[in-house]
Amino acid sequence: MSRFPRPFEGTWTEHYPELGTDPVTYDDSISPEFYELERRAIFKRAWLNVGRVEQLAKPGSYFTKEVAVTNASIVVVRDREGEVRAFHNVCRHRGNKLVWNDFPREETEGVARQFVCKYHGWRYGLDGALNHVQQESEFFDLDKSCYGLVPVHCEVWAGFIFVNFAHQPEQSLREFLGPMITALEGYPFGRMTERFAYRTEVHANWKLFVDAFAEFYHAPVLHAKQSRERYAAAGQKLGFEAPYYRIDGPHRLVSTAGVRNWEMGDDAVKRSEVLTRGGLFGPWDKPDLGKMPPGVNPGRCDPWGLDSFQLFPNFVILIWSQGWYLTYHYWPTSYNTHTFDGNVYFLPARTARERIAHEMTAVTFKEFALQDGNTLEATQLSLETRAVDRFHLNDQEVLLRHLHKVVGDWVDEYSFANEGQP
Amino acid sequence: MTLLPDDFGDLEQFAEKWCLPSEPERYATRLATSMPELQRFYDATAPRVAAAIDYCDDHPIDQMPDAVVNLMHLIYSFINVSFPVEVWLEPRVPDSGSAYFTCFLEPRP
Secondary structure (H helix, E strand, O other): OOOOOOOOOOOHHHHOHHHOOOOEOOHHHOOHHHHHHHHHHHHOOOOEEEEEHHHOOOOOEEEEEEEHHHOEEEEEEEOOOOOEEEEEOEOOOOOOEOOOOOOOOOOOEEEOOOEEOOOOOOEEOOOOOEEEOOOHHHOOOOOHHHOOOOEEEEEEEOOEEEEEOOOOOOOOHHHHHHHHHHOOEOEOHHHOOEEEEEEEEEOOOHHHHHHHOOOOOOHHHHOHHHOOHHHHHHHHHHOOOOOEEEEEOOEEEEEEOOOOHHHOOHHHOOHHHHHHOOOOOOOOOOOOOOOOOOOOOOOOOOOOOEEEEEEOOOEEEEEEOOOEEEEEEEEEEEOOEEEEEEEEEEOOOOOHHHHHHHHHHHHHHHHHHHHHHHHHHHHHHHHHOOOOOOEOOOHHHHHHHHHHHHHHHHHHHHHHHHHOOO | OOOOOHHHHHHHHHHHHHOOOOHHHHHHHHHOOOHHHHHHHHHHHHHHHHHHHHHHHOOOOOOOOHHHHHHHHHHHHHHHHHHHHHHHOOOOOOOOOOOOOEEEEOOOO
16 A cells, blocks of 8 residues: 555556566676676766866866776866866876876865976966977977867766766757756755765675665665664554655656654654754754755655655765755776765854754764665675576666666667667 | 863863764774773763753854864764664674775864
8 A cells, every 4th residue: 555646557667667567687787798888888978977066166176086987087177267177187298197196096186277297297277278398399290289188078067067978978968967857956056065075985886876775665674773663663564665756868866755753752763863953864953945946856745855866877966855965976996896975965054053963964874874885795795696687676666677777778779889789 | 181161071081082073083983992981971971962062052163162172073972972872782883894984074173
């Protein structure tokens, strides 16, 4: 018996008939060969979020990003005119990495008037132009105007900086994002500059972690201990049901109805949450963010807990009803490893009390993520035994079907166009 | 020379260990501390958290004297330690094995 209305087909999965209802395989998550296809078919073609404009506070602000899945290092910089640009982080002289500190594999950030290669001193402007060559007269027929840094396609939406490694992207960023995502324009991302940033290496295929956060069916079981006994027992009895799912092109959304811990009895809430007025769902005292754009809570769920917007391929924006947001990035490093970045954003705390509620929220996020993350290694290991190769997904796992289908579609389309075989 | 404001002299015994300015330090200290010691810190701090928040709240967040910043850090440690004490009953997240989730950027204070 459903607690929330479902589409007229009766289930969310059947509302999107292209997804089917059959058991699925995870062959796409345990194969080095498939991973090589994904790199070319997806990560070198899709728009990838690499950060936010607040990370580039003024002209000359820059950060580097190591993108293992596309075998690239890029430098993202705000130029003199205020434009955000991206370049391959490679000196045009002898190929040295241009911007790095101490450890060539580590990312860095800072403010510069120009970029100077550590090796022979070639200098590049913030617009990528090659401005100075050491002992230029020693070179043969070197036209500096032809040897600027190699640009990477870079566009900004709602303050999120995206790059595209294609020679020529097939869609603009806005076209790629589509109406479900662009309807978030107007959400005050740019004002929410109080940031907690986390990173870990996960020993699992990147899609398995996307899957983990694309369903909340796991929450009453995996996270049972995080709740007080009375609430945990009720959660396991009822299970989890999301009030709203939506699929738009390659992107996905799940909204939850949310549980308002602070409206429950004292025996259902942890003492530290009562003291700090914060927790998993965020600060109990909601800041006034003003009018929300239509893209927030598009299912008009009431009560409403959160929207998890999953942008293909590897980026999630999670907007909480309590006036804060999270981002997740899943950066593949091999077929069975990836780097996971989690960022927590709030309006800057105006008081100690607000700051403490933020701390409780951020710490709780980390405790949950540690539980989620370690389960994935166990899943990867057992999938790789190939002892079982067919897996049932329920209606609350509809978005998992969609991710793996879109990945397969992009790989098939690319293989057909480039290698003549599906 | 004390680390905490005079009103919180009863918590001074915990200050040297737990007034830690960064989340990685607080989390590492939690993992390296026994459950009985975490419990003692929690039991002593919990009844004082409401007063401590009130005290900190009387100071502008960007102009806190050092002792108040230390008290903020002690409250953050209480938050971190609340998970082993209230939820996990062990210092680390169960089944988290060698998993880590490094906080490399956080607001100050």
